[in-house]
Amino acid sequence: MRRLWLFALALFALALFTGVADPLPVWAEEPAPEAETMTYVVQAGDHLEKIAVTFRTSLAQLVELNRINPGQRLMEGRELTVPKIIHRVQAGENLGSIAVRYQTTARALSQANRLDDPSLIVPGQEIAIVPPSLAERAGLSTAVDETGYHAHTDFPTTTEKWIDVDLSEQRVVAYEGTQPIRAFIVSTGLPGTPTVTGTFRIWAKTTIQDMSGGSRASGNYYYLKDVQWVQYFYEDYAFHGTYWHNNFGRPMSRGCVNMTNEDAKWLFEWASPNQPNGGWLFSDSDNPGTLTMVHQ
Numbered sequence: 490m491r492r493l494w495l496f497a498l499a500l501f502a503l504a505l506f507t508g509v510a511d512p513l514p515v516w517a518e519e520p521a522p523e524a525e526t527m528t529y530v531v532q533a534g535d536h537l538e539k540i541a542v543t544f545r546t547s548l549a550q551l552v553e554l555n556r557i558n559p560g561q562r563l564m565e566g567r568e569l570t571v572p573k574i575i576h577r578v579q580a581g582e583n584l585g586s587i588a589v590r591y592q593t594t595a596r597a598l599s600q601a602n603r604l605d606d607p608s609l610i611v612p613g614q615e616i617a618i619v620p621p622s623l624a625e626r627a628g629l630s631t632a633v634d635e636t637g638y639h640a641h642t643d644f645p646t647t648t649e650k651w652i653d654v655d656l657s658e659q660r661v662v663a664y665e666g667t668q669p670i671r672a673f674i675v676s677t678g679l680p681g682t683p684t685v686t687g688t689f690r691i692w693a694k695t696t697i698q699d700m701s702g703g704s705r706a707s708g709n710y711y712y713l714k715d716v717q718w719v720q721y722f723y724e725d726y727a728f729h730g731t732y733w734h735n736n737f738g739r740p741m742s743r744g745c746v747n748m749t750n751e752d753a754k755w756l757f758e759w760a761s762p763n764q765p766n767g768g769w770l771f772s773d774s775d776n777p778g779t780l781t782m783v784h785q
Contacts, residue, residue, distance in 0.1 A: 691778030
């Protein structure tokens, strides 16, 4: 056996010397699959280093992709080939946190990826990242606050308190005129029991109540005892505290806006009609409820 092995080794060495044998398997010489790319249109003030940082690539790769002189001045409007940025969603992430990481906006990511329900992204899902300059050229909303979420540029009032409920971002923001005061990550209605959209005013509130609904026959009956900091803004749709789940940032409710008890208490005390001393309080012309806007 040892002689056979030595003989085979000698034949292989001879083949290498004569150029007959291929020292590498065929698959090793095949070119690696190319990474996905996209087209970027140069903006005023752009340079290669800046574009490389934006697209999480190296200057060398950018030069190679475009066969361009790294010292060449870029003209506005020129098209460049750049790597397509794909983010794989991790547990606990939402569009807002992803937007912060890539310095873009949750709304731009939602629109660019054509997400029917942006709040329902799941771990392992691939999200194409749209840098702000591309989002602007595509007509996507790029107004963003310090947390990466959509920021309003149009306001229903410049002096009054109002509440913004963004279903696509699962977020509530309390405003005083044009100034955001406090933001909350919430859970709104599930697809089968969506939260109503439109412009409303808080019409009733109570510090605590039991809630029930659904049907025993259909198997969807529920009874929740001692729900705190309840504020109704349209029929039986309400902001309220939630103790039965901690999955905020994803739709979980029968249409209400679920909040932590701490957040619900703050909103309850901030919004009108003024806080009741126990029991119920209803809005009227002298004590109107806070304006509430609910939208996708």
